[in-house]
Amino acid sequence: xxxxxxxxxxxxxxxxxxxxxxxxxxxxxxxxxxxxxxxxxxxxxxxxxxxxxxxxxxxxxxxxxxxxxxxxxxxxxxxxxxxxxxxxxxxxxxxxxxxxxxxxxxxxxxxxxxxxxxxxxxxxxxxxxxxxxxxxxxxxxxxxxxxxxxxxxxxxxxxxxxxxxxxxxxxxxxxxxxxxxxxxxxxxxxxxxxxxxxxxxxxxxxxxxxxxxxxxxxxxxxxxxxxxxxxxxxxxxxxxxxxxxxxxxxxxxxxxxxxxxxxxxxxxxxxxxxxxxxxxxxxxxxxxxxxxxxxxxxxxxxxxxxxxxxxxxxxxxxxxxxxxxxx
Amino acid sequence: xxxxxxxxxxxxxxxxxxxxxxxxxxxxxxxxxxxxxxxxxxxxxxxxxxxxxxxxxxxxxxxxxxxxxxxxxxxxxxxxxxxxxxxxxxxxxxxxxxxxxxxxxxxxxxxxxxxxxxxxxxxxxxxxxxxxxxxxxxxxxxxxxxxxxxxxxxxxxxxxxxxxxxxxxxxxxxxxxxxxxxxxxxxxxxxxxxxxxxxxxxxxxxxxxxxxxxxxxxxxxxxxxxxxxxxxxxxxxxxxxxxxxxxxxxxxxxxxxxxxxxxxxxxxxxxxxxxxxxxxxxxxxxxxxxxxxxxxxxxxxxxxxxxxxxxxxxxxxxxxxxxxxxxxxxxxxxxxxxxxxxxxxxxxxxxxxxxxxxxxxxxxxxxxxxxxxxxxxxxxxxxxxxxxxxxxxxxxxxxxxxxxxxxxxxxxxxxxxxxxxxxxxxxxxxxxxxxxxxxxxxxxxx
Numbered sequence: 001x002x003x004x005x006x007x008x009x010x011x012x013x014x015x016x017x018x019x020x021x022x023x024x025x026x027x028x029x030x031x032x033x034x035x036x037x038x039x040x041x042x043x044x045x046x047x048x049x050x051x052x053x054x055x056x057x058x059x060x061x062x063x064x065x066x067x068x069x070x071x072x073x074x075x076x077x078x079x080x081x082x083x084x085x086x087x088x089x090x091x092x093x094x095x096x097x098x099x100x101x102x103x104x105x106x107x108x109x110x111x112x113x114x115x116x117x118x119x120x121x122x123x124x125x126x127x128x129x130x131x132x133x134x135x136x137x138x139x140x141x142x143x144x145x146x147x148x149x150x151x152x153x154x155x156x157x158x159x160x161x162x163x164x165x166x167x168x169x170x171x172x173x174x175x176x177x178x179x180x181x182x183x184x185x186x187x188x189x190x191x192x193x194x195x196x197x198x199x200x201x202x203x204x205x206x207x208x209x210x211x212x213x214x215x216x217x218x219x220x221x222x223x224x225x226x227x228x229x230x231x232x233x234x235x236x237x238x239x240x241x242x243x244x245x246x247x248x249x250x251x252x253x254x255x256x257x258x259x260x261x262x263x264x265x266x267x268x269x270x271x272x273x274x275x276x277x278x279x280x281x282x283x284x285x286x287x288x289x290x291x292x293x294x295x296x297x298x299x300x301x302x303x304x305x306x307x308x309x310x311x312x313x314x315x316x317x318x319x320x321x322x323x324x325x326x327x
Numbered sequence: 328x329x330x331x332x333x334x335x336x337x338x339x340x341x342x343x344x345x346x347x348x349x350x351x352x353x354x355x356x357x358x359x360x361x362x363x364x365x366x367x368x369x370x371x372x373x374x375x376x377x378x379x380x381x382x383x384x385x386x387x388x389x390x391x392x393x394x395x396x397x398x399x400x401x402x403x404x405x406x407x408x409x410x411x412x413x414x415x416x417x418x419x420x421x422x423x424x425x426x427x428x429x430x431x432x433x434x435x436x437x438x439x440x441x442x443x444x445x446x447x448x449x450x451x452x453x454x455x456x457x458x459x460x461x462x463x464x465x466x467x468x469x470x471x472x473x474x475x476x477x478x479x480x481x482x483x484x485x486x487x488x489x490x491x492x493x494x495x496x497x498x499x500x501x502x503x504x505x506x507x508x509x510x511x512x513x514x515x516x517x518x519x520x521x522x523x524x525x526x527x528x529x530x531x532x533x534x535x536x537x538x539x540x541x542x543x544x545x546x547x548x549x550x551x552x553x554x555x556x557x558x559x560x561x562x563x564x565x566x567x568x569x570x571x572x573x574x575x576x577x578x579x580x581x582x583x584x585x586x587x588x589x590x591x592x593x594x595x596x597x598x599x600x601x602x603x604x605x606x607x608x609x610x611x612x613x614x615x616x617x618x619x620x621x622x623x624x625x626x627x628x629x630x631x632x633x634x635x636x637x638x639x640x641x642x643x644x645x646x647x648x649x650x651x652x653x654x655x656x657x658x659x660x661x662x663x664x665x666x667x668x669x670x671x672x673x674x675x676x677x678x679x680x681x682x683x684x685x686x687x688x689x690x691x692x693x694x695x696x697x698x699x700x701x702x703x704x705x706x707x708x709x710x711x712x713x714x715x716x717x718x719x720x721x722x723x724x725x726x727x728x729x730x731x732x733x734x735x736x737x738x739x740x741x742x743x744x745x746x747x748x749x750x751x752x753x754x755x756x757x758x759x760x761x762x763x764x765x766x767x768x769x770x771x772x773x
Contacts, residue, residue, distance in 0.1 A: 047626035068455060069430045069431075069434040070430065070433050070434070070451075070452060070455040070456075070457045071456070092770075159595060159596070164597060175595075176596075179594075179596075179598045179599060180595055180751075181747075181751055181753065245381035264423060264602050264604075265423065265424065265427075266740065266743070268598065268743065268744070268747065269594075269598045269747055269751070270744060270747045270748050270751060270753065271594075271744060282740075285426075285427040285430055285431065286426065286427060286736060286737075286740075287736065287737050287770075288430060288451060288455075291432070322604050
């Protein structure tokens with residue numbers, strides 16, 4: 001009996017063992033393949049871990065300390081939420097940099113997108129040489145956030161810069177734009193808007209996707225050019241607008257290079273160009289308050305994440321995907 | 328049945344196993360290589376200190392211009408000539424961004440053995456234990472400071488430790504455009520003029536020449552400091568501020584008056600002049616007749632203009648000025664070759680040939696014997712002039728103040744902000760002053 005009962009559990013046992021063994025076997029092979037995958041991934045993985053993920057986690061830790069760059073890590077003191085408390089309660093220059101960054105993004109981003117869309121509409125025709133114009137308008141954004149460009153900009157908008165010479169032709173007395181606290185930030189906005197090439201190209205691609213039948217149908221229904229733009233172009237383009245809006249907003253918040261160059265790294269004149277990232281840089285590297293700067297960086301990250309989430313959650317009210325009629 | 332010994336079963340088994348096994352070994356090797364590569368690199372980097380040929384590499388970092396770089400490199404080559412076992416890794420850059428870079432290098436665990444530093448940052452570094460205390464070397468005689476003026480040496484002491492060795496001595500110098508002034512039949516300014524007389528003179532220059540007579544000094548900490556000392560105050564007193572809101576208000580009002588009388592340029596030009604870059608000083612760019620600098624910067628300024636320049640003390644009683652260490656050489660506390668590094672800075676300060684090479688680029692040589700030699704030997708007109716003026720001023724120097732405290736770099740930035748707020752007319756002198764003092768208190772408390 002013992003023998004007859006024994007096989008049952010053993011069979012059940014082998015039955016349960018066999019799949020296990022199988023699993024282990026395939027697991028082994030998968031393990032090997034997985035490893036191969038990781039090896040091929042390793043350049044990217046090491047980059048992600050070493051350059052992004054690990055430093056980010058370290059900065060999260062540092063944001064709760066009084067790390068000052070010069071002191072060795074082992075002597076760093078844990079200060080709890082003190083850095084975050086200071087930011088929200090007593091640091092006036094932090095609030096100031098938040099205001100500067102917000103006003104920069106709120107003005108520069110919509111204007112940049114409007115310029116990009118406007119020029120894209122103009123260039124969305126089969127004129128001869130239109131390709132050349134597209135290239136020319138795209139050119140400034142190729143220069144990106146370069147230092148050289150910022151230096152040229154500063155010299156153009158100086159008291160004796162090219163822009164004022166141009167104004168002088170019309171008898172207008174210009175201002176020392178970049179050295180005037182009332183105008184320095186606006187100069188940076190113009191620089192950002194001028195680089196509308198990248199969103200413009202994306203708009204152009206989007207415009208090409210709009211079916212001409214829709215315009216024809218609208219025209220038959222008696223819609224003029226403006227009605228066509230509002231009721232056909234804009235809704236059809238809304239996914240592209242959404243994409244550009246999210247991207248450019250994030251870019252706008254992160255503006256650093258031009259502000260750094262224009263103000264010699266100080267955020268001046270009178271803190272008028274103290275963008276958030278520049279303030280963070282000064283706090284960490286000049287004032288040596290790296291723990292506090294890390295806290296600023298995390299608040300910044302969370303703020304951008306919240307703004308992006310808001311965009312995505314409001315998107316469904318105004319973004320129309322052409323394949324979504326059934327929704 | 329013994330599956331393990333079954334030939335037909337073992338053959339395919341073997342085949343299916345061998346491939347992954349081989350592959351696995353290969354992969355392990357690859358992974359190991361990928362992981363090990365940076366380590367090898369790091370090991371190689373560590374090996375730099377004691378290269379295979381038995382030479383020691385000392386890294387040294389300073390800020391300055393092309394001319395300083397040449398002189399310093401020559402002086403260091405001279406050290407290698409005399410000590411063939413020591414070679415240098417020399418890195419230099421412009422003043423702007425220097426301290427950001429130095430902090431980053433230190434944080435990255437890769438700081439230079441020797442670095443140039445000034446009184447704006449000495450305490451920041453010393454208080455955080457980043458600098459080696461040079462006192463023991465001084466006591467053992469490895470660092471010879473016997474020919475140094477005591478006050479100059481003292482100006483490198485933070486919390487009882489010798490944090491930096493003065494690389495030179497300088498003092499505040501008011502540089503004016505001599506050509507412009509004399510061409511227009513105006514009197515040259517002189518040491519000992521009061522602040523009011525200076526502003527009146529500048530107003531006169533503006534009227535006669537069309538070039539604003541003086542740069543607005545309200546944002547310039549070294550001018551504010553001299554002025555405070557002349558009022559019996561100081562920038563710092565212990566770990567506190569040495570002045571009150573009322574003092575700052577008076578200082579800002581002095582300059583508001585100067586601006587209203589047309590003695591200074593417009594605020595945007597003043598803002599340009601507040602940049603520390605020597606080539607942007609208004610006396611050089613022709614946007615003002617006077618700039619507030621250090622006496623030893625005369626030769627460098629002279630290289631940027633064809634006009635004749637003159638240099639005098641800042642206005643007021645010249646005893647408000649002191650023998651300041653223009654900059655220091657400091658040794659990183661964690662340097663593996665600290666003894667050699669100290670020997671190098673000893674060489675730069677006390678070796679006759681090296682000091683002669685370096686001249687007055689970093690200020691008057693700290694070693695008094697060699698200072699005499701250098702001033703007798705120099706052929707550079709501007710250098711002669713700055714030596715003569717500083718030697719003259721040294722007769723009336725007041726006692727050196729304490730080295731600026733931790734937070735000073737922020738205090739300087741706040742002074743610029745507050746002064747510019749008043750200059751652009753966005754706040755009254757009293758408002759800016761209150762804002763400045765409040766910001767200072769926060770800066771030195773943290």
